[in-house]
Amino acid sequence: MATGRDAVAVFDHAYHGRTNLTMAMTAKNMPYKHGFGPFAGEVYRAPMSYPFRDGLSGEEAAARAIDVIEKQVGADNLACVVIEPIQGEGGFVVPAPGFLPALAEWCARNDVVYIADEIQSGFCRTGDWFASEHEGVVPDLVTTAKGIAGGLPLAAVTGRADLMDSVHVGGLGGTYGGNPVACAAALGALEEMRTHDxxxxxxxxxxxxxxxxxxxxxxxxxxxxxxxxxxxxxxxxxxxxxxxxxxxxxxxxxxxxxxxxxxxxxxxxxxxxxxxxxxxxxxxxxxxxxxxxxxxxxxxxx
Structure with a gap:
């Protein structure tokens, strides 16, 4: 809605969920995708920085990924890049230093929304409140869940006001949105994280x-x-x-x-x-x- 574009870029080894749309974004077939198609179009996959296997610097890996995106999708068609700052199901792959900042800078230069999937890496797990902080990357949107509510079912999308407000009134919603018990658990969990560092x-x-x-x-x-x-x-x-x-x-x-x-x-x-x-x-x-x-x-x- 915010960009007027359709294409989404994700990465090798990515895991983003098990709804129909996020299965299209998830890389691994078994057990997540097998037999559940057809999946959404306009989801494109770029090579991830994987230091153990590619031996590339962060800048080199980012240049490789950006080259694939520019050639196979085109920046003018791309709504967003979605990436786990540290991959979860894909193998806890930590990208080489410089990869995420270079990717975020390219997104900013091309009016592409940079989305950090911090569902597994967020809420103090990596030693920072969010894994993106390690290299000072500020995403346009952040997805969170898991640690947000200490085991109760809750997830969130947080982002720039102009992006969040781009949808018409009533356009965003859900049956369980803002569940009060889960939200109370989240407030308690966040307070524990702060109090006990x-x-x-x-x-x-x-x-x-x-x-x-x-x-x-x-x-x-x-x-x-x-x-x-x-x-x-x-x-x-x-x-x-x-x-x-x-x-x-x-x-x-x-x-x-x-x-x-x-x-x-x-x-x-x-x-x-x-x-x-x-x-x-x-x-x-x-x-x-x-x-x-x-x-x-x-x-x-x-």
Missing amino acids: LAGRARQIGAIMHERLTALAAEHSVIGDLRGRGAMMAIELCEPGTTLPDPVRTAAVSAYCHAHGVVTLTCGTWGNVFRFLPPLAISDELLGEAFDVVSEAFRATA
Whole structure:
């Protein structure tokens, strides 16, 4: 409505949801898209910055993505670029420094709306209130959910007033919009984040996880990459000495963890990434206990 344009650009490995429109934006077929088409047109996919696999600087990766968008879509046809500052389901891919600022600058120069999907990375998870803050990027629109209400069902879109006000009166709405119980939970969750400095706590958790995962990677050559920020970290498992994904070992390690009382989540386009998302209220002792089990799992499945 705000731009009068139709096209949307998203990125390789992206996950944006499971409605019909967001399935078109999500990259991974199984289990999210398989059998649920047809999907919306005018959704185009550009290459993501993936340092472990492409070896490009942020500026180089941004130039590559922009070149694809300009050639396959054209800036004059593009309503918006939608990107996760740190990808979630796609494998906790952290773009190389400079990628997001270059992309945002190109959007501003071409009157393209820059939308940050902070649904998984927002609300103190990465050690900042929002992952976009790490490089000082200010999105035109931000989508949020998950951590916003401590587990109650709530999501939000926040953005520049001229964009939000571009829709006619009554044009935006929904059956459960502004649910008062969920909104009260969100206010409580936000107050907890402020009072207990959970962004700072996320950085502490990240330091502990980084130390444990670095030691694990030194012991097990199947771990090809360690990445993330704050309490949002991941390891990518590959056949030793290569970048060939190893989803079989990943599944075996995860099954061991589950059998021994630790809930782990795998993700990534090839199903070979462990994502670690401990509660921001977790104690150091409980976090250490969990990683003891993770360490045992790697040794048991070697």
